[in-house]
Amino acid sequence: MFQTDSFVKACQGQPASVVKELLEEALRDPESITQALAAFGNGKNVGDNAMGDLLIHRSPELTILKAAVPAGFKSPPHNHLMWAVIGVYDGQENNYFYRRSGETLEAAGGRDLKAPDVLVLGQEVIHAIANPLERTSFAIHVYGGDLPGAPRRMWNPRTLKEEAFDMQTMRSYAKDLMAK
Ligand SMILES: [Fe+2]
Numbered sequence: 001m002f003q004t005d006s007f008v009k010a011c012q013g014q015p016a017s018v019v020k021e022l023l024e025e026a027l028r029d030p031e032s033i034t035q036a037l038a039a040f041g042n043g044k045n046v047g048d049n050a051m052g053d054l055l056i057h058r059s060p061e062l063t064i065l066k067a068a069v070p071a072g073f074k075s076p077p078h079n080h081l082m083w084a085v086i087g088v089y090d091g092q093e094n095n096y097f098y099r100r101s102g103e104t105l106e107a108a109g110g111r112d113l114k115a116p117d118v119l120v121l122g123q124e125v126i127h128a129i130a131n132p133l134e135r136t137s138f139a140i141h142v143y144g145g146d147l148p149g150a151p152r153r154m155w156n157p158r159t160l161k162e163e164a165f166d167m168q169t170m171r172s173y174a175k176d177l178m179a180k
Contacts (some may be wrong), residue, residue, distance in 0.1 A: 002032040008064060016083040016120050019142050026140075030089040032139070036046055040066040052094035055148075056140075063147035067139040069093060069131040074177035077105055077128045078154035078165055082145035084121040088113045091137025095119065098126040102158040102169045115140075126155070133157035 007026060011019050017161070026033060040054055057064040077098050086093065094112045097107040105126065112132075113119055121127065123144070131137045152165035157173050 001154040002026050002029060002036045004036050004056060008062075010063055010163065011064065012059075015136060016085055016144060017086045019144075020118055020120050023085055023118045023142065024116075027087050027089055028119065030115060033089045034138070037066045037138075037140075040068075054058065058148060060146050060149075061144070063141075063145065065141040065143075065147075067093070067141045069129065069137045069139070071131060071134045071136060072178055074130045075128050076154055076157040076170060076172060076173040076177065077126050077160070078149060078170070079126045079144055079152055080121070080123070081150045081152055082123050082143050084125070084144070085118065085142045086113060086121070086139055087118045087142075088115045088137065088139040090115055090133065091139075092131060092133050093137055093139050094132055095121075096130070096131045097130045098128070099157070100126070103162070105155055128157075 003163065010022050014022070037056070042058060054066045054068060055063070056066055067086075077096075086095070092112065092114045094110060096110040097108040099108045111119060153162050154165045154170060155162055155175075157177055163169075
């Protein structure tokens with residue numbers, strides 16, 4: 001039975017490999033995750049929510065988010081500057097990877113995550129996510145640091161030019177991508 005507090009405690013001080021095991025174990029009972037996290041954002045308009053709405057835990061060493069990704073959502077490429085473990089507990093979250101190429105980015109493969117898939121991202125990873133389904137998808141994202149406080153980067157999805165991560169701009173890029 002998934003309990004938010006004990007999951008957070010279990011993740012504290014652990015490397016990505018252990019968090020991956022913890023998430024895999026939790027995902028054997030996705031229904032109890034859905035119930036435990038029902039109080040956090042429902043994802044109906046994630047593009048308009050502050051990230052804090054979906055924040056389960058934030059400390060200098062650990063950030064845990066409920067990622068409620070609306071139908072058809074597409075993010076621009078971005079990094080985290082820390083490891084991340086993604087566990088999809090309901091629906092699908094496609095990951096597209098990129099690498100730097102001169103002043104811009106080039107595509108570097110991808111992975112479609114379907115519940116109950118778990119994916120570990122190294123701290124150098126640049127990715128974009130998308131929900132290809134016609135309904136909201138839900139995942140737990142665990143990061144090995146203070147994600148909201150990190151000097152992250154993102155890339156304009158049209159020009160692939162690098163810029164400072166900004167939630168407001170991220171949302172407008174996402175809306176732009178979804179309108180295509
Ligand atoms: Fe991300």
